[in-house]
Amino acid sequence: MSQSLILASGSAVRQKLLADAGLVFTAEDSRVDEDEIKAGFADGEDDPEAATDALALKLAEAKALAVSAKHGDALVIGADQILSCEGKRYDKPKSMEEARTNLLAFRGRPHILHSGLVLVQDGKTVWNLTARATLTMRAFSESFLDEYLGKAGERVMKSVGCYQLEGPGVQLFERIEGDYFAILGLPMLPLLDELRRRGAVTT
Template sequence: MPNPFQDATRPLILASASATRLSVLQAAGLEISVRPTNLDEMPIKRAAPDAGTAALRLAEAKAACLDELNPDAFVLGADQILVCDGRSFDKPADLAEAASHLRALRGREHILQTALVCRRDGETIWSHLAQPRLRLRAVSDRFIDRYLMEEGERVLSSVGAYRLEGPGIQLFETVQGEHAAILGLPLLPLLDFLRAQRVLLS
């Protein structure tokens, strides 16, 4: 059965292994192929003047990995970097580091530099940087331990070591920004772009 929202002749590819980003796109009614890429991110991060620029460059580099394989497709690359008090946070390596990250973030506001880029025919044709702001409650060590026991290794897939779409919402005092952007993919700007490109029907 054809997708009632999308032009099947204009393929859409996500250059990411993120199950969360894929679920955001699928929930919006998009049909998209997934092609994870293997990128050494550290040199790009070190060369960038700030976290927002780093996120955009990383998203672009991920999409560019598929230039030769899928020249006609609309390829999406995404990246997200958490910044709190001038410090950048990557995904935690293990639950001990996850606990350390949550303790560092509690009682403070942080920004999620959330980048999304689209490439086609070897060129970047669109990019967007969302910057949701979130503040954790001054949660106790006991609450952090309980949260990580409940969520387990699922938190290792997200910067900040929390999943807003689950019980992680209980960690927060305030949340500002599009929910999908917080999850790692600014959806509303993307949908506008895809309609302009006739990937999605108006």
């Protein structure tokens, strides 16, 4: 198995998922301007959720293409995730106050995590996938929210939803529908299946 595998991401969570699965890979942050891509993308008034799927895929592809341009025939994994709640898209919070505001907006409502995943080789997309997970937050009290933010600290700013399910963030929820790995931002099972099909990992 000579084909090199690169994750086009600086995400510690995505790197851990691949490493825990036993994959041999390197990771490289693409440094693409996500805000520029988002600004030039249509809102999709007729079907905003489908438009958000497409945006997540476009961001994932942009990251993988940027890294592929520097690494010849390596197989490059690109991934991105966007959160939408009642048709509005949310980015990672830039402050603890913004995180608190966002969590209050999500409280008692379902939100959707849209994941885009691509494989790029020689500057061309050779495979892609979109996945959704729907998570419903419970109607928690503001005192609980303050306690949660105090415990979680600035880690909440590393997640578009202001939570890590593997930590105290799980207490925010009353229902979760969708693949666990997609919630973490990297749908592992279809990715591994495609990597096996391509001979990039042992079958």
